[in-house]
Amino acid sequence: MNEVRKKELLARASARVEDYRRVREIGLAQKDGDFYASVHYPPITMYPPIAQEEMFKGYTLPATGLFDVYAHIPFCRGRCLFCHYPSQYGDRLNEKDKYLDYLEREMDLYMRQLGIDKIKIRSILVGGGTPTFLTPVQLEHFLKYFTRRMDLSKLLQFNYDVDPGSLIGPEGHERLKIMRDYGVDRLTIGTQSLDESILRIMNRPHNLAETLESVENSLKYGYITNIEFIFGHPGQTIDNWIAVAEKACTLGVEEIQFYRLKVEAYGDAQGAIKGFKKIRPEDVPTPDESIMMKQLAVDVLADHGYHENLRRVFSRKRNIFSLYAHYQCCSLYDQIGLGLTAFSSMRDRFVLNTQHFDEYYQRIDAGRLPLNRGLVRSREDQIRWAIILPLKNRFVKKGQFQMVTGVPFDQVFRKKKALLKEYGLATEDDQTFRLTELGGFFADECAEQFNAPKYMPFPREAYTDGPLNPYKNADVFE
Numbered sequence: 001m002n003e004v005r006k007k008e009l010l011a012r013a014s015a016r017v018e019d020y021r022r023v024r025e026i027g028l029a030q031k032d033g034d035f036y037a038s039v040h041y042p043p044i045t046m047y048p049p050i051a052q053e054e055m056f057k058g059y060t061l062p063a064t065g066l067f068d069v070y071a072h073i074p075f076c077r078g079r080c081l082f083c084h085y086p087s088q089y090g091d092r093l094n095e096k097d098k099y100l101d102y103l104e105r106e107m108d109l110y111m112r113q114l115g116i117d118k119i120k121i122r123s124i125l126v127g128g129g130t131p132t133f134l135t136p137v138q139l140e141h142f143l144k145y146f147t148r149r150m151d152l153s154k155l156l157q158f159n160y161d162v163d164p165g166s167l168i169g170p171e172g173h174e175r176l177k178i179m180r181d182y183g184v185d186r187l188t189i190g191t192q193s194l195d196e197s198i199l200r201i202m203n204r205p206h207n208l209a210e211t212l213e214s215v216e217n218s219l220k221y222g223y224i225t226n227i228e229f230i231f232g233h234p235g236q237t238i239d240n241w242i243a244v245a246e247k248a249c250t251l252g253v254e255e256i257q258f259y260r261l262k263v264e265a266y267g268d269a270q271g272a273i274k275g276f277k278k279i280r281p282e283d284v285p286t287p288d289e290s291i292m293m294k295q296l297a298v299d300v301l302a303d304h305g306y307h308e309n310l311r312r313v314f315s316r317k318r319n320i321f322s323l324y325a326h327y328q329c330c331s332l333y334d335q336i337g338l339g340l341t342a343f344s345s346m347r348d349r350f351v352l353n354t355q356h357f358d359e360y361y362q363r364i365d366a367g368r369l370p371l372n373r374g375l376v377r378s379r380e381d382q383i384r385w386a387i388i389l390p391l392k393n394r395f396v397k398k399g400q401f402q403m404v405t406g407v408p409f410d411q412v413f414r415k416k417k418a419l420l421k422e423y424g425l426a427t428e429d430d431q432t433f434r435l436t437e438l439g440g441f442f443a444d445e446c447a448e449q450f451n452a453p454k455y456m457p458f459p460r461e462a463y464t465d466g467p468l469n470p471y472k473n474a475d476v477f478e
Contacts, residue, residue: 104145132175227256254320268341337353
């Protein structure tokens with residue numbers, strides 16, 4: 001990047017920091033810059049206990065009979081500094097064999113609960129953990145029984161989240177071939193950085209050379225390849241972040257995604273990053289620097305032809321994105337989750353599997369699904385959910401909103417929506433309600449405007465008393 005263009009991008013990033021200060025003043029963003037990702041509603045960490053009978057009472061299959069499916073493989077080489085999910089570390093071959101056997105039994109229990117012989121599939125995501133941190137034999141064993149229990153005739157996309165180290169060398173090639181043979185067509189590679197020093201701080205189990213080899217191998221085997229990065233992480237600076245973004249754009253992948261470091265747990269295990277920040281706050285980029293990094297990434301990617309296609313996911317072609325994410329968060333379709341900590345989202349209810357290995361095994365041994373937290377949403381919760389997820393990830397379709405809530409969109413949150421439009425954060429037409437460029441940049445904060453006070457990530461006093469303090473105008477029909 002030449003110096004003239006770099007100065008232009010830094011000026012744009014500085015202007016975005018001014019935007020950030022303004023949205024803090026009006027109460028949209030937290031005063032001290034703390035951040036919480038609006039991933040689900042209610043937030044993952046806030047669900048009460050639920051029993052299997054309560055979860056499925058009154059539930060009927062979708063009219064199409066189709067589901068999107070997530071399967072969770074909770075094993076990794078080591079614990080990354082930023083990770084907020086429970087996992088087991090090291091080879092642990094016997095434990096992996098045991099877990100895979102129980103996951104197979106869970107699938108059978110789920111099909112029995114739903115009264116079906118096979119799960120009709122629209123899209124699949126296998127994640128972790130590191131779901132390719134299995135031997136090739138274990139990987140094929142899993143994919144064989146997993147796909148055997150599915151009707152794949154309507155399958156549109158089969159995603160896998162992978163770690164670079166699992167795609168290199170002879171075993172990496174074997175894994176890539178096995179996945180391809182079972183229909184996997186899209187990989188998200190957890191690169192996280194292309195800077196050796198940052199990878200070490202993150203405690204990533206791979207280096208830059210292995211990352212580049214994994215991307216090359218993924219493309220060689222014909223996968224749609226998505227690479228992901230964290231910004232705002234300890235050790236990052238404006239300059240090394242620009243260099244990483246520039247390098248990412250030269251790798252020839254179809255998609256690039258990036259997300260802001262999350263300090264507070266949004267999953268089932270508080271990450272070590274919280275303790276790190278407490279002990280060494282000077283090593284963590286400030287909120288202003290994180291905002292600059294985000295804007296810089298947007299602009300660098302745009303210079304190379306990548307544009308946001310699904311929130312914080314950038315591609316050169318509009319038809320390239322995660323269908324699993326789109327169907328769950330934008331279309332609000334029914335989705336089944338399998339494995340430790342996995343969640344299922346079904347029309348008007350949401351349930352989480354246990355986060356404890358022993359409990360996972362014990363419940364399946366007892367012939368029970370391993371769920372332990374969840375919610376059958378009230379009418380109010382359903383209305384909020386049907387706004388928050390689509391708005392955060394793309395936009396609200398008014399017809400779809402009315403279909404899943406029974407309420408016309410124009411009858412809800414009149415004051416809240418008017419204020420978002422007044423401050424240039426949202427726009428509306430006859431068919432949709434969506435965030436502007438400014439609102440999209442602060443999509444998590446805009447989506448959280450529609451949280452019920454009991455599900456807000458921060459207390460009221462964490463925000464200024466401005467017009468968009470999220471605790472104001474919080475009634476659905478206000």
